[in-house]
Structures are given as structure tokens and as C-alpha cells.
Amino acid sequence: MLINERKDNLINELTSSDRWVKPACPFCGLPIARPTEQSLRRPLEMPVGSCNCGAVYAYDATGHNLGSAFSEALVFACNMDWDLAWNLLPGEDYCEDLLEKYDIQSHYIIPAGSYEGRRISGALYFIRMHNDIQEVVWPGVQEKLAKARSKTVSQPAAVRQNKGLRLNKQEIAALVENYQLEPLLETATHDNTIISCLQRMLYTGDELLRLKTADALGRVCAAIAKYNPALVSRLLQRLFTSITDAGYGTSNWGAIDAIGEVIANSPDEFSGYLPFLFKILEIDDSNFRPTALRALGVIARVRPDLITKTISYFVKFACLDDPQTRGNAVWLIKHLATPNSRPGSTETRAALKAIRGDQRLINIYEKGVFEQSSIGQLATQALARLE
Template identity: 30%
Template sequence: MNKYPPECPFCGRYVVRPETTKTEFGEILSGRCNCGAVYVCDPTGHNAGEAYMEALALARGNWEIELMGEDIDYQTKDMDYDLKTHMKIYSAGVSEMKRKLIFVKHGSQNTKDSNRLSADSSQENLLPVTRYSSSSLKRHLKERIKDALISQSYTEIADMARNDKGVIRHLISLAYEKDEVSAWRAIEAMGVVAGELSKEKMDVVRDTIRRLLWSMGEESGGIGWSAAEMLGEIIRSNPDEFADIIPIVWSFKEEEMFRPGVVWAMGRIASVRPDLVRFILKDMQHMITDKNPAVRGYAAWTIGILNENSFIEDINKLTSDKSLIHFYQNGDLAQKTVAEIAIDSVKSMIYKQNK
């Protein structure tokens, strides 16, 4: 493993060690480069999604991430980083690859902006500290959400969201690590929240949809790692209202990083409104032969839900595929082989055919 002094990925200057920064949501490890880029450290590798959202908030100057306009151009970069030695890591082992230093910069930021930002280098003044006066807010909102995810109390999270749009931002950040069950429950909770808010605050839900779609686009730097899955849950919560979003989500199948989530989202929508996603069948031949085992597994599962018997022979070819993938179902995250999913899919279609 090689280590070198960390440099800003935007301007090449060496950056100083991130320091404790006070914000309205607690303390984070952050810094600013002279070029105007801000950076946040995730020293454990377990909160990278949250660190990205914090870096975006620092770049913006407030924490209303879901209100950022689609015309705002942000660039994001990250590096593997060791906080203890303040070194950039190359050729890190698996256990260290997730330790990140995450950078965000306004894509349109000019020299004048950079000079103004670098002149104000006081870490304590980056964002205001909120002094909570109500005893009901003593516990950090994020911790309350985490507790509710553990118990799968999604209606409780929806109740929080009625009074605080910050809940949506936290759910997005908590959905980053998709090898953890809590991330998938955050994804699932987003659907419940959207379903409840769409009854009285449709504008908030539509803004969230726009924000998630933006996060998947090139102008965002492709930071929407779980956006496709969350969009699937939002659509699933109110398919008649959000049917117009389905083709847009499906169009992201062309992006390799989003393809597994897009196919999974289609399966979730199909479980409540198969008629709205049957148009994807013309593309599913490519999905079940994709090089990514997650795409193959989710495709087999989705076809089984759609009960498309013309694919039985093709899915049968996957019943010897021993590739392991994460598979979230009924509140639990398990590792399943593509073969196991394919076998269940074929059995389901044959059962429905003979019923």
C-alpha cells in the first residue's frame, strides 16, 4: 500500500488535515481548499453517503439539499484517505478502500468566488450551530430515523417528514451503503414517506423526485447511488400519480452503475402495477445476459413478477449461475445466488401458468 500527501483533485494543491466543524446537525470533519472546493472526511468508511451530503451542504452554504436547483452545477470527487496519517492511499486493501475524503465544488465557481471563500477560512463559521430549545429535539433527528429503521417503523418516519423535510435528506444519505440492511430499509421508508406526503404535500414529493433524478445525471457527478431504488419506491407508493416517471427511470439502464437499481425498481413497481412496466420486456433479454450478476438476478426476479412465460427458457439458463448478490426482500437483506432467484422465478411462472 502506498501513501502520499493528499492534494485537491480540482486544482492540485495540497490540502490541510480536515478539522472539526460545527454545524446545525452536529460536528463533522471538513476543510476548504484555496480553490473553493470543500471536503469532508469519512474516517470509518461506514458513512460515505452522509459525508457526500454534508460536503454538498457545505458547498451550498445550508442544509436544504432537497431544494438545490437543477441548474446548479456541482462537481464531486473523492479519494481513499487515512485520517490518522493525513495521507492519500493508493492500492489500498479491501478493508481500507472505503475510507474517504470527499470533495465538492461548484462547477461554475470562478476565481473571485474562490478568493472570497478562501479568505473566510474559519472552520467554526462555515455553518451556524443550532441551539435546540425543545426537549423533543434533544436526540439527533438522524438517530431517531436510524432507530425507526431498525424496528421498520416507517409510518413514524413519515410522521417526522411531515414536520421536517430534513428527514428526506437523511434517508438519502442513509441509503448509500447497500451492503447493509439499514440502507435498503431507508430506501423502503422513502416510499412510505412519499406515499404519505403525496396526500398533502405533493410539491415536496415532486421536488424529491427531481432531486433524485438530478443526482443520477452527469451534471451532479453521478452521486445518486441509490436514487433508482428510491424512485422505484416513490412510484410504487402512488403509481397512478407517478407513472410518468417510470420511462425516465428506465432510461438510466444505459448507465452501468445504475442498471442494477433500475431493474430492481422495475420489479418493485411490477409487484403492484405490472401493466405500467411491461414495456421493459423488450429490453430484458439484454438484462438477463448482463455481465453484472445483480442485473441478471434482478432481471430474473422482475420477469417472474411480470409472469412472462416466453422468458422461461432463458431464465432456466441462469439456474446454474452461482454468482452471489445482495437481495432485499421482506425487510431482510440476504446473499442469494442468481441461480436461486432464477429457480424461484421459473417456479412462480409455472405455478401461475398451471393455476
């Protein structure tokens, strides 16, 4: 009898409101379901969910990436419409709230912050669109969630390491400099720590080495994405953050080129990040713009169908006087002008014809070397493909 009484007291203690709290929507108070991952690999790497009242939430396992959780919840609430998401205003277009100390394994809020020896620091970031926007996006959100697969509550499988060839930092640097990529790709199949080393190498002031590194990183990420795509998505998020946080600093050197190479080498998995490149393109900065055009050109070279902007959109950049901006814009237009693309508009063709006399040279990276071409030559090639 005494044992049963103690057992009941223990159960009551463990399930009392100060130890376990069933998660509920902060907007309507209804219970919510466990967050789920999307079945298709998209730039949403955090599990997401929705409430019947129209709120959407994203799960941050650490509680330290709330900025990313906010972004993912906001974009998912917009039915993956990135342009819509970044043009909305808090308070005016949507409400936001946060639930902390959430444990996805038990699906409870643990106010004490620990359970069974585990530290509980997860968070659910909530976004609820105002009614006029929600009416438009909600059906698509529900359709995506219906196809979602449940997030596993077990720890992710250990990355396959210590098997086969492993390389130290000096060996990786030498292989990149000599453009010997096969050993890097072999290592990437079982050792994903190579990503960190290559990312650090992006900060070199040597432009050719920087582009070789971005090239290698894109190929390595394609190999790693086959068994750990989340790791590659986190890399992309870090690269974008390095651009937005560093502003005009040098710590973003190589980041934009690396983003282009990663998407180009795994377009089906990571093409959802393309809208971020378009945002960078609109930044009025001579450092960002030509590099963003080059990154888009790298992607267009393998998958021109992924570039949702029309050719005429890029003509305004080709008309700028800066040689790198103009040259990279024309190089991008050349790759967009496929045999299956629509003929260029009269204005597009006229702009390219006006550029044909530009004899300034630019460097075009190709498989570990720079090839020089005049802007006029590129314009002539683009015109030939358009006509």
C-alpha cells in the same frame, strides 16, 4: 383636478411598457393565457400553457430551475411522450425561447423585477414543435389543457408542522437502522422536513442501511404526497439530477433505489417518472444497470401493469454475466410474469432455462433484511410463473 391628474399619471406610470408588459408568445406575438396546473398529478409540477400558434410553455417560479422548465415544456409539448421528447433535437425538431421577470399573480411581465415588495423572478420557457411533429401531438396537448385547473395565485397553504411527534436526525437514523417505520410515518403526516434527512442518509456506503433508507423514504413520501405531492415530485427531480450530474460518483448512491420505492408506494401519482428509469437502464454502466433493474422490480412487485416494456425486453439483461445485473433482471422478470401476463416467448423461456444452473447468490432486500437466493432459483420461479 390636480389630484385626478396625479392619479392618472400614476396609473400611466404603473401600466407603461417599462413597468408592466402583457405576456405574449415570442413566436407569434399573440397574448397568452396564465399557466395552469394539470388536474391529474403527473411528473409535470410546473404550471403549463399553450398559444394558438402551437407553442407550449412551462412556468418556473424562481427563474433558477430553467432546466426543469425546459424539460417540462418539452415533454408536455410531446403530449407526455417521454421517449419522443428525449429523441428530439433543438432547431431541427423544435424551437425554444424564454420570457423572464414573469409574475403569475398579476399575469404580467415586470421588467423592474419587483412589485408590491415582492421580488419577481419567474420565467416562462417556450417550446414550439415543427409542424410535422405538432400535427401528431397537438390534439392531446389541447385535451390535457382543457382538463387543467387554474393555478392559484395565493401562496400555498403552510405545511402542517409543529404538531405531534417530531424527530431529530439521530432519532430518524436510529429508527431506520432498526427498521421501526411507524414513528417516521406518523411524523410525516405533519412534518415534511423528514424527507431531507432521509435523502442525506441515502449516501451511506452500507448497502443494507441504504436500502432501508430508500424503503423508509418511499413510505414517508406516500404520506406526504397526500397533502404536498409537489414536494415529493421535487425530491424525485433532485434524485434524477443527482444521477445525471454525478455520473460515476458516489453522490448518487441510493438515488435509484429511492426512486423505485417512491413510485412503488405512490404509483398513481408518480408512475410518470418510470421512463427515466428505463433511460438509466440503457446506460452502459455496471453501477447503474443492476440498481435500475432492482428499482423496476420493486415497482413490478406491486404494479406490474405499469412496466410498459415486455418481458422479452429484459431477457437481454438476464443474459449478461454480471451476477447482480443477471439476478436483478430475473427477479424483475419473475414479478412481471403474473398469472394474467402473456406466456413468455420461446426465446424467453429458453434463456431462463439456460440460467437455472447459475448457483451464484445475490442479496434480495425484503422489509429491512437481506434474503439470499441463487440466480438459478429465481430463474426457476420465473419459469414456473411464465408457464
